[in-house]
Amino acid sequence: MTEKKLNRSFAVTFLLFILLGLFGAFMALPLIYTINHAFKPLDEIFLFPPRFFVRNPTMNNFYDLVNLMANSWVPFSRYISNTVIIAVIGTVGHVLFASAAAYPLAKYKFPGSKAIFNIVVLSLMFSPHVTAIPNYMIMSRVGWIDNHASLIIPSWAYPLGLFLMKQFMEQIPSALLEAAKIDGASEYRIYWQIVMPNVKPAWLTLIILRFPALWGSDGGSFIYSENLKTLNYALGQIIQGGIARAGVGAAVGLILMIVPITLFVISQSSVIQTMATSGIKD
Amino acid sequence: MQTKRIENRTALSPLNERVFKWTSLWNEINRNKHYYILMAPFMLVFFLFTVIPVAASMGISFTYFNVLEPPRFIGWQNYSRLFLNDDIFMIALRNTFLFAIITGPVSYIACFMFAWIINELPPKIRAFMTLVFYAPSISGNVFFIWQVIFSGDRYGLLNSLLIRLRIILEPIQWLKDEQYILAVIIIVQLWMSLGTSFLAFIAGLQTLDRSLIEAGAVDGIKNRWQELWYIVLPSMRPQLLFGAVMQITASLAVADVSIALAGFPSVNYAGHTIVTHLMDFGTIRFEMGYASAIATVLFAIMMGTNLVTQKLLRKIGG
Structure with missing residues (x-):
């Protein structure tokens, strides 16, 4: 970079980087602690005074987890498969639904298009708690209580995904779409064969925003049957066991956090690319 | 139809x-x-x-x-009961606003400031620091680890550290003492708050038009702070508006962290918020009308705060 850097006094720059280091440590330490805790043998978990880092790492907590779960009448693999099913179907459906709806909103004007987009923006301004009670009633009316559908289907229409996808799609040159139309492609084909391959970074962004939420879902008030419960619910049950289970709890926590974090490591540059278009325009 | x-x-x-x-x-x-x-x-x-x-x-x-x-x-009737006859709701309202007033602006400014500093680092380190700051917000319920950190006995990481440094003599019940519950929840909430808006700010800074900054230097911008105020912030207005919506909505919806750390209900309702009050009536007492009134008030507060903030932020950088 040849541009001349404007001066910010050395002291201030130094201070800012100290701040960055301190807060970086504040952000990272609990996660590092979780990882260390998961590999601690029992005597280190009960050690007084407690240690931050593990000394003799062991896989015992993971074995204990397997044993603990083998004795419960729902096998642990069931919690994992439930969580995978919810997270994968919920996320894939979301990317498909949101992108299909975003394409017309991003590239065309038609009656109602503006109003619909405004409603989507407004819906970013409140949290899902607001709609929890009528949602429960609607769920029970359509018979999705105690069914994975109650977690999967609402996630298909998560408004933040539509918003980000629409903002990103606006960059696709209209000439590209016009050319396809002249060649006789239908709107559906344009969506699937031209728009979708061009917005891959946005897919990843929707995935990184939706997947961790579903992956970390505890089933809320919708799921009652033990064999339909999720990993995060199992974690909650284990933590109830108190300090004796702290190691096993950390092991489950590690499994829970490693998946979204890996996903983000892989997709970071695409996500940043999408986020550049995320703004709310005047 | x-x-x-x-x-x-x-x-x-x-x-x-x-x-x-x-x-x-x-x-x-x-x-x-x-x-x-x-x-x-x-x-x-x-x-x-x-x-x-x-x-x-x-x-x-x-x-x-x-x-x-x-x-x-x-x-x-539900509304009059809510505002005139429900002392617990008043506690919930106060806690919610307290959380929001602290975590909202602090997390918003932190998102921007860290994005701004990180943006000046070389690409590899930048990617790493982005991960470090963003990871807590996508790690799901790993915030349970704070329970171990703030645990009320001597095995608690913080207690043992403070005892060893001889700052305190007896372990403190961080999660059971009304004095500390709010502060603990705020800390954990801040820890998790560098999410979508943080990424939006990083992205906005990376795609900033360099020629604007060069033009600014010619026009007599003297230092980085002026550059920030007159060039960077105005050209990032769309991302700033988007980030504000994300942070405000999240800061008014505190509940999961409070329930996981302080319990439900928390000691003397010290960690009680509008959302936990809503859960209490909606999923435990089954007073759906009353719970809906709480939800409607929450909706009004969230929309009101967001719309007013949007108005204010449009004035940034003149």
């Missing part, structure tokens, strides 16, 4: 002009029908689980409804 309504109107309306208006609208809709079809799946689910529930919640808030009997209209 749309078709039927429009046809009826055209048939009934005696004015040719009106007929023309409706038919041309109908033609317009017909011409764009592929777009409606593409949007239909999303919109169907979105209206069913987001738009209709907001309206339904407002409706139910004017009734007495216990799920077993049909709802009974009682006018403004």
